[in-house]
Amino acid sequence: VAEGVYDNTKGTFGLRGGVSMYGGFQGGESVRSQRDPEKYVTELQGALTRFPSVLFHQANSAGTLDGFTISWSDVKVVSGTLSISRCQFTHCEVDCLASGLVNISRCHFSEWPFSDRGGNYHIANCFFEGGSRVYDSSFFTLSNCEVAGSSVACGDRAAFFNCSLFDCHFTGPLTPFVNCIVEASSVESPLFTNCVLNGIDGDWDDGGWDDGGGNILADPLFRSQSVGNFRLQAGSPAIDKGDATLLPLDITDIDSDDDTTELLPLDIAGRARIVGVAMDIGAYEWDGSGP
Numbered sequence: 027v028a029e030g031v032y033d034n035t036k037g038t039f040g041l042r043g044g045v046s047m048y049g050g051f052q053g054g055e056s057v058r059s060q061r062d063p064e065k066y067v068t069e070l071q072g073a074l075t076r077f078p079s080v081l082f083h084q085a086n087s088a089g090t091l092d093g094f095t096i097s098w099s100d101v102k103v104v105s106g107t108l109s110i111s112r113c114q115f116t117h118c119e120v121d122c123l124a125s126g127l128v129n130i131s132r133c134h135f136s137e138w139p140f141s142d143r144g145g146n147y148h149i150a151n152c153f154f155e156g157g158s159r160v161y162d163s164s165f166f167t168l169s170n171c172e173v174a175g176s177s178v179a180c181g182d183r184a185a186f187f188n189c190s191l192f193d194c195h196f197t198g199p200l201t202p203f204v205n206c207i208v209e210a211s212s213v214e215s216p217l218f219t220n221c222v223l224n225g226i227d228g229d230w231d232d233g234g235w236d237d238g239g240g241n242i243l244a245d246p247l248f249r250s251q252s253v254g255n256f257r258l259q260a261g262s263p264a265i266d267k268g269d270a271t272l273l274p275l276d277i278t279d280i281d282s283d284d285d286t287t288e289l290l291p292l293d294i295a296g297r298a299r300i301v302g303v304a305m306d307i308g309a310y311e312w313d314g315s316g317p
Contacts, residue, residue, distance in 0.1 A: 027094075028053045031065035036301045039070060039080050042104055043087025050112075060241045063093035072099025072118065079118070081190045082108045085125070086226060103145065109278070113137050122147060124165070131278040138176055140166065150278040151294050155254075168256055169274050170294045170310030171308050174255055187274045188290065188299075190256045191307040192248070200236065207246045207256075207308035220269045221305050240269060245261050246308065257295075258312040268271035 027049045032039070040045055047259050049068030050061040065228040070079040079099035082089050084106040091101070092111045101110070102120040102127035110120070110130045112250045117136070122128045122145025122169055130149045138298025147166035154173040173191045178184075180198035187204045194211040203219045204308040212227035219238030249255040258264055273289040281291050293299050294309040 027051065027068050029068050033070045033071045034079050038078050041080055041082045041089045041091065041108070043082075043084030043089055046090035047072075047094075048092045049095075050097055055281065061093060063095075065122065067095050068093065068096040069097060070099070071097050078102040078121070081287075082106060082126075089302070098140075098193075100141075109294065110185050111278075120147070124163075129278040131280050138178060140164065142181075148277040150290065151275075151280050151292070151296075153294075158316065167274065167277075168236070169290055170299075171293070172294060174251075174254060174256075176210070180199050187272070188293075188307075188309060190246075190248075190294075192251050192256060202238075204238075204272050205262055205305070205307050207248075209246055209251070220267070220272060222264045224268070242267065242307075256308070256310065257310045260312070263304075264307035266302055266304040266306060268307045269277045271306070274298065 030053045046127045048058060050066050052066045055061055062140045064139045077262045079096055080091060080101045080187060083104035088107040090109045095258055096117040100121050103122040105125040107127040111132050113133045115135045119139045119141055120128060121141040124144030127146045130152060132151050134153045136155055138159035142164045144163040148238040150169040152171045156175045156177055159178055163181060167185045168189055171188040171189045173189060173194055175193045177195040180196055184205050185202045189206045191206060191208045191211055197214040200217055202217045203221050207222045208226055210225040216235040217238050218241050220240035222244060237274050242263050246264050247259040249257045249259055252257045266271030276290050277286050278289050279286050291299055293311045297311050299305060306312055
């Protein structure tokens, strides 16, 4: 789909099972690899109608949405599996019903956009800024994600792996955090395993935290969290302290090799997930540069 703004004034963009829809083309490309979704923006825009921007309703089938900006509307998955990649979401919702599955990777969200209607979400290598959401029935896992300034009420089917979380507020029943950095945040009932923790409300002794072992209470030494740079500085206690045996599977296929049974192979920046003698804690592997 070529660059431009496409609104849903006349109805929903229906995506059939087995179909992949790609944005980010200027119009003269001969192969898909020549597209550039950041330069040639293809926007699916809601027109304040009752229609979602994209509807996927294909039981026992799969579809792909890749390289779009989606604003002021929603993506609705009634059944089947929809893979979403390299998309920008603004003021919209990913609405997945109980019979649907959404695999999301390499996307940027201006808020927490997922509905709570019993759907299943696997999310990897994504960025979240702000927003709030309450979950009671949906299942979701976040891997290699950066989350800042968000407020999330988790149900009992949420888990975070290798994420960098700053200035967040999490409430709800026991929530696993594995190989994560959590700073300047509040977490109501966490199970922390192999995490770096700093400036967190509560402690082990007050009964609010469950200790899965391997946790480090220290400043993670982000490059500059004040400007949203959550890469690691040299000397960070997160470097080489991750436990690679706790990595989740690459369900969203972030390296596009069609192998979803391997362990997560890349970090949020697209580098190898294990660099040096061991994996780093958090979303980023230290690249050997910076102060």
